[in-house]
Amino acid sequence: MIMGQRWVVSGKELWQWRQDACKSAAEAGVPTAEVDWLLKEVAELDPLVLRLESWQQCSLLGQATENSTIQLSQPLPVLTQLWQKRIHQRCPVQYLAGVTPWRHFSLRVSPAVLIPRPETESLIDLAVNGVAMSSTPDLSSGHWADLGTGSGAIACGLAEVFPHGTIHAVDCTEEALAIAQLNAQQLGMAEKIKFYHGYWYSPLEALKGQLSGMVANPPYIPSNSLKQLQPEIYYHEPHIALDGGRDGLDCIRQLIDMSGDYLRPGGVWLIEMMAGQADKVVQLLQNHGSYSEIQIFPDLAGIDRFALAYRKYEV
Numbered sequence: 001m002i003m004g005q006r007w008v009v010s011g012k013e014l015w016q017w018r019q020d021a022c023k024s025a026a027e028a029g030v031p032t033a034e035v036d037w038l039l040k041e042v043a044e045l046d047p048l049v050l051r052l053e054s055w056q057q058c059s060l061l062g063q064a065t066e067n068s069t070i071q072l073s074q075p076l077p078v079l080t081q082l083w084q085k086r087i088h089q090r091c092p093v094q095y096l097a098g099v100t101p102w103r104h105f106s107l108r109v110s111p112a113v114l115i116p117r118p119e120t121e122s123l124i125d126l127a128v129n130g131v132a133m134s135s136t137p138d139l140s141s142g143h144w145a146d147l148g149t150g151s152g153a154i155a156c157g158l159a160e161v162f163p164h165g166t167i168h169a170v171d172c173t174e175e176a177l178a179i180a181q182l183n184a185q186q187l188g189m190a191e192k193i194k195f196y197h198g199y200w201y202s203p204l205e206a207l208k209g210q211l212s213g214m215v216a217n218p219p220y221i222p223s224n225s226l227k228q229l230q231p232e233i234y235y236h237e238p239h240i241a242l243d244g245g246r247d248g249l250d251c252i253r254q255l256i257d258m259s260g261d262y263l264r265p266g267g268v269w270l271i272e273m274m275a276g277q278a279d280k281v282v283q284l285l286q287n288h289g290s291y292s293e294i295q296i297f298p299d300l301a302g303i304d305r306f307a308l309a310y311r312k313y314e315v
Contacts, residue, residue, distance in 0.1 A: 006071040014043065014070050021083050030086065034093045038083065041097040042073045090231040102153050107183050109151055112175035114241040116153040119299040120217050120272055122306060124157035126297060127215055127270055130308050131162075136266025141165050142212030145262070147200050147255065148172075150241060152180025152193070154215055159184075159192040165212065167193040170203055173240070201258050213268035214259050218251035220244040220274045248274055252281060260290035263311035270308045278304035285309050 009017075021035045072079065082096045094100040094115045100107055102116040103124065109115055131139045141164040146155040149169035159167045171177050177195050184190045196203035204211075221242050226234060233242070244250055252271060259269050269291060273281055278296045285291045291309035299305035 006073060007075040008069045008071055009076050011070055013076065014039075014072075017076060017079070024083070024087050028087045034086070035083075038079075038086075038093055038097055041099060042079060043070050089235075091236055092232045095236060102151075103157060105153070105156060105183075105187060107151050107153055107156075108179055108186070110175075110179055111236055112173065112238065113151040113179050114217075114237055116151055119301075119305060120153065121157070122297070122299060123154060123215055123217065123270060123272060124161055126306055126308055127158060127213060127268060128161050130213070130268040130270060130310075134266055134268070134310065136212075136264075136310075139212040139266070139268065142264070143168060143207055143210055145170065145201070145204060145207075145211055145214045147214060147216040148218055148241070148251075149180050149195075150176050150217075152183040154217065155180065155193050156183055156187050156189050158215060159189040163192070165192075168196065168204055168207065169193050170196045170198055170200065172197070172199050173238075176238075200254060201262055204262065208262050210264055211262045211267055212264060213270065214255070214263060215268075215270045216255060217272040218244070218255060220248045220252060220272070220277065222246060222248040244274075247280075248277060249280060249284070252277075253284060256284050256288050256291075260288065260311065265311055265313040267311040268308065269311065270306065272306055273304075275303045275305070278307065281307045 018035060018039065022032045025032045025035055074082070085091045086093055086096055092115055094109050095111055098108060098110065100109050100115055103121050107116060140162045144158050144162060144165050144167050146158060146167060146169045149155050149171045152169060155167045155169035158165070169180055171180065174197055177197055181195055184193045219240070219242050221244050223243050223245060226239065226243060244252070252273060255271060263269060282294055282296065285294050285307070290312055292312045294307070294309040296304050297306040297308065
């Protein structure tokens with residue numbers, strides 16, 4: 001049955017669907033929690049119910065909602081097709097639902113963009129701390145660049161924490177920019193973020209020497225390591241957002257080389273990198289000669305994941 005733009009099923013039907021999906025997930029080695037993650041996105045179910053342990057949850061879904069109706073954003077047969085795609089093709093559940101949580105946002109995603117990871121959320125907090133620890137005035141109200149914006153996650157995060165700043169989001173694919181612009185619109189940040197199609201700084205020529213900060217999560221995986229990634233990543237996420245060249249540092253080198261011309265004195269240079277790359281990134285920054293106060297920060301797992309530096313006042 002269809003109600004407006006939604007499909008209605010009985011609680012008993014959805015309970016049985018969930019039982020079957022959890023069974024297939026367990027057999028395929030897929031976390032059963034992803035079943036509830038998908039259900040939370042497509043069904044009007046109390047999130048508290050979905051956070052209960054499985055046997056309690058099944059009881060609640062099977063008894064409390066057996067004689068009720070539940071609205072879905074997809075008909076149940078389509079939901080089944082989506083879940084089969086997750087199991088058999090290893091398609092990430094975020095792409096199936098078309099959304100993913102990041103910080104406290106709900107972001108649209110598609111195979112045109114990398115799925116924003118929880119560890120990348122730390123870039124926003126590090127940007128805030130970088131401004132707070134700087135002696136350069138007015139960094140938070142200046143121009144900030146998110147290079148390789150993808151879904152627009154970093155740009156939206158910067159727009160929120162720097163409400164008086166202007167965020168310039170750049171990506172080399174128009175498909176990614178369309179997703180990023182949609183996210184900015186849905187989060188009410190469209191007026192705070194300017195979007196550009198191009199590679200790295202190429203569309204920002206007019207901002208040379210003016211940027212308060214540059215934040216990026218560039219491709220950093222060595223080319224010969226891509227096939228070692230999980231099938232969900234290797235077969236579904238865009239390789240252009242993953243492949244960092246022979247040693248994984250090609251894009252980071254470019255950002256180091258180019259940023260000196262675009263950052264204002266005291267401006268913040270901040271990137272995410274792969275485990276094991278910290279020493280090389282520090283050396284590259286030091287050898288370039290344009291940066292000072294180079295710092296490495298760990299992610300929540302204690303892995304060195306982020307590099308922050310400031311543009312020198314005198315070079």
